[in-house]
Amino acid sequence: MTAPGRYLVGVATVAAAALTLSFVLSPDAGSGVRLALGIALVAQGPLGWWLVRALGTERFLLVWATGIAVRLLVVAACALVIAPQLKLALEPTLFALVGVLMGFVVVEALVVKATGTEVR
Numbered sequence: 001m002t003a004p005g006r007y008l009v010g011v012a013t014v015a016a017a018a019l020t021l022s023f024v025l026s027p028d029a030g031s032g033v034r035l036a037l038g039i040a041l042v043a044q045g046p047l048g049w050w051l052v053r054a055l056g057t058e059r060f061l062l063v064w065a066t067g068i069a070v071r072l073l074v075v076a077a078c079a080l081v082i083a084p085q086l087k088l089a090l091e092p093t094l095f096a097l098v099g100v101l102m103g104f105v106v107v108e109a110l111v112v113k114a115t116g117t118e119v120r
Contacts, residue, residue: 003115007052010107015041018100025092032093035086036078040100043074051108055115064108071101 001009015037022033047067054063075097083093 003052003055003111004049006111006114007048007107010110011041011044011048011104014100014103014107017103018096022096028089029092032083032088033096035082035088036093036097037100039074039078039082040097040104043070044101044104047071048104048108052111055112067108071105075101
């Protein structure tokens, strides 16, 4: 399987797990988890794809560091603006957002490892 294929399968797996979890939680927590999943997918989709395309290039670490910074900004925006504006429970929303984003980072790491590309 190609690196983009591995990446898509990994992201879909993490997303499916988060979505499934959202339906077994309380309604307030579940809606926060679904919002977090949507935000994470919107942020992670382009970032992860950019990273996969940067595999084996000199700009790989720059792309990776930029992605981490963007994820941090997304969490801050969700904590300070999005969740309060939507009157969602902050704890489950942020916990889910960080969890899903970290799941996506693990997917990125597995894709990099599977390609056997040396990180410079």
